[in-house]
Amino acid sequence: xxxxxxxxxxxxxxxxxxxxxxxxxxxxxxxxxxxxxxxxxxxxxxxxxxxxxxxxxxxxxxxxxxxxxxxxxxxxxxxxxxxxxxxxxxxxxxxxxxxxxxxxxxxxxxxxxxxxxxxxxxxxxxxxxxxxxxxxxxxxxxxxxxxxxxxxxxxxxxxxxxxxxxxxxxxxxxxxxxxxxxxxxxxxxxxxxxxxxxxxxxxxxxxxxxxxxxxxxxxxxxxxxxxxxxxxxx
Amino acid sequence: xxxxxxxxxxxxxxxxxxxxxxxxxxxxxxxxxxxxxxxxxxxxxxxxxxxxxxxxxxxxxxxxxxxxxxxxxxxxxxxxxxxxxxxxxxxxxxxxxxxxxxxxxxxxxxxxxxxxxxxxxxxxxxxxxxxxxxxxxxxxxxxxxxxxxxxxxxxxxxxxxxxxxxxxxxxxxxxxxxxxxxxxxxxxxxxxxxxxxxxxxxxxxxxxxxxxxxxxxxxxxxxxxxxxxxxxxx
Numbered sequence: 001x002x003x004x005x006x007x008x009x010x011x012x013x014x015x016x017x018x019x020x021x022x023x024x025x026x027x028x029x030x031x032x033x034x035x036x037x038x039x040x041x042x043x044x045x046x047x048x049x050x051x052x053x054x055x056x057x058x059x060x061x062x063x064x065x066x067x068x069x070x071x072x073x074x075x076x077x078x079x080x081x082x083x084x085x086x087x088x089x090x091x092x093x094x095x096x097x098x099x100x101x102x103x104x105x106x107x108x109x110x111x112x113x114x115x116x117x118x119x120x121x122x123x124x125x126x127x128x129x130x131x132x133x134x135x136x137x138x139x140x141x142x143x144x145x146x147x148x149x150x151x152x153x154x155x156x157x158x159x160x161x162x163x164x165x166x167x168x169x170x171x172x173x174x175x176x177x178x179x180x181x182x183x184x185x186x187x188x189x190x191x192x193x194x195x196x197x198x199x200x201x202x203x204x205x206x207x208x209x210x211x212x213x214x215x216x217x218x219x220x221x222x223x224x225x226x227x228x229x230x231x232x233x234x
Numbered sequence: 235x236x237x238x239x240x241x242x243x244x245x246x247x248x249x250x251x252x253x254x255x256x257x258x259x260x261x262x263x264x265x266x267x268x269x270x271x272x273x274x275x276x277x278x279x280x281x282x283x284x285x286x287x288x289x290x291x292x293x294x295x296x297x298x299x300x301x302x303x304x305x306x307x308x309x310x311x312x313x314x315x316x317x318x319x320x321x322x323x324x325x326x327x328x329x330x331x332x333x334x335x336x337x338x339x340x341x342x343x344x345x346x347x348x349x350x351x352x353x354x355x356x357x358x359x360x361x362x363x364x365x366x367x368x369x370x371x372x373x374x375x376x377x378x379x380x381x382x383x384x385x386x387x388x389x390x391x392x393x394x395x396x397x398x399x400x401x402x403x404x405x406x407x408x409x410x411x412x413x414x415x416x417x418x419x420x421x422x423x424x425x426x427x428x429x430x431x432x433x434x435x436x437x438x439x440x441x442x443x444x445x446x447x448x449x450x451x452x453x454x455x456x457x458x459x460x461x462x463x464x465x466x467x468x
Contacts, residue, residue, distance in 0.1 A: 022452050026445040030427075051429070089448050090455030097447065104342035111338060113404075114427050114444035119451065162454050163447065170347075186457060187450040193264075193348050195285070203453045205446050210348035211260040212439050213331065213397065214323050216421040217353065218256050219437045220396050221324030223420060 017088065021062045025085050027052045028059070029118075032082045044075040091119040096159045098124040098185075100176045101168030102132055102146050105191055109167055116140040120163075124155040128172065149176070153183040163187045170194045177204075251322065255296045259319050261286045262293070263352075266316045278309040325353040330393045332358040332419075334410045335402030336366055336380050339425055343401055350374040354397075358389040362406065383410070387417045397421045404428045411438075 031051040049056035070076040164180040173192035265285040283290035304310040398414040407426035
């Protein structure tokens with residue numbers, strides 16, 4: 001077992017498409033879905049770049065890795081580009097997902113409206129609290145019953161689950177991770193504030209909510225320093 | 235009002251420290267806190283880089299922006315480096331934060347254990363649902379009462395809140411954002427699946443939970459393609 005480096009994925013290059021590009025594809029995909037829903041058929045690289053918050057040079061470079069170059073003076077075909085990105089991201093297939101830890105965060109994740117529309121199907125909810133086992137949770141309009149962690153191996157195997165979401169407290173996250181990995185899960189989205197140790201071949205992405213606030217705080221601090229400097233100068 | 239580019243912050247350079255470096259500082263901070271708690275006094279760049287999931291070259295470069303170079307053959311002083319990073323991130327002061335939208339996600343955020351320990355204090359919880367207003371939520375061991383959005387201006391002003399968290403459904407996120415900005419909030423952490431429009435000078439970071447799953451799905455797809463190629467070759 002080795003420590004899974006949090007930042008390895010964003011920096012590395014695997015599979016011909018740089019990881020940094022992969023990390024931006026979902027944003028392009030979302031922008032294009034919104035355009036398609038408004039009946040837009042063609043989009044220039046500038047428009048799509050604007051809607052996605054990147055430079056148009058970066059956008060063109062990213063899309064070139066998919067073999068998509070657009071047409072000079074015309075732009076990209078929205079539907080075809082959507083298909084290309086969805087195919088690259090693996091969204092043309094449905095991914096069964098399990099969520100472990102059904103507290104407030106697990107409930108929020110189970111009910112997250114964006115999962116189903118983007119190819120993810122929550123096939124199992126698990127909690128170690130016996131009082132919670134048996135509770136019904138509405139997931140994409142269907143009721144899913146919270147199961148005991150003892151039932152996890154069977155559901156992971158029968159549904160071919162390869163993606164697991166950990167929303168447990170910090171202290172149980174590694175143990176839950178080990179169970180998931182032992183039963184064949186090879187991608188883990190971790191919300192617990194802990195670096196998980198996983199064997200080679202298992203991908204972990206960590207979402208740390210406090211990190212995002214810290215980054216905002218950094219910029220807030222600079223803004224207030226600037227404002228103070230300006231008021232002293234004035 | 236202009237569209238706030240999602241990716242402007244991660245790419246740009248403000249305030250002398252590249253934004254990409256700023257985005258990694260919370261990870262270094264967390265690794266150092268864990269080392270300090272284990273009584274470690276000195277750390278080599280390799281050890282800290284390993285624990286944080288970056289290359290040691292990148293770590294040294296990042297820390298050089300803080301004026302921190304370590305000592306050859308000795309490494310970095312853990313406590314002093316912690317102080318330098320905390321100061322750069324603005325964690326030496328306390329940041330009052332409000333959370334708007336107290337469904338499952340808002341509850342999870344309010345109870346998130348990592349906020350208080352990293353300098354954030356939740357001073358207000360708001361919801362548009364009258365049935366929820368008045369409910370008590372435990373935040374870092376204290377009870378905070380959910381307030382009506384009508385009370386938001388008063389609390390933002392009296393507590394000097396500059397950071398707001400939006401955990402509302404998609405359809406009300408922009409309206410809530412406008413209210414926050416109008417009353418002086420200049421940093422927004424957005425969990426709603428929508429690009430918020432904000433005036434210049436306001437920072438927005440969006441956390442999109444489905445994006446993280448999409449990135450994992452990409453790597454899963456590549457892993458299964460590789461496995462298939464191997465089994466066909468074998």
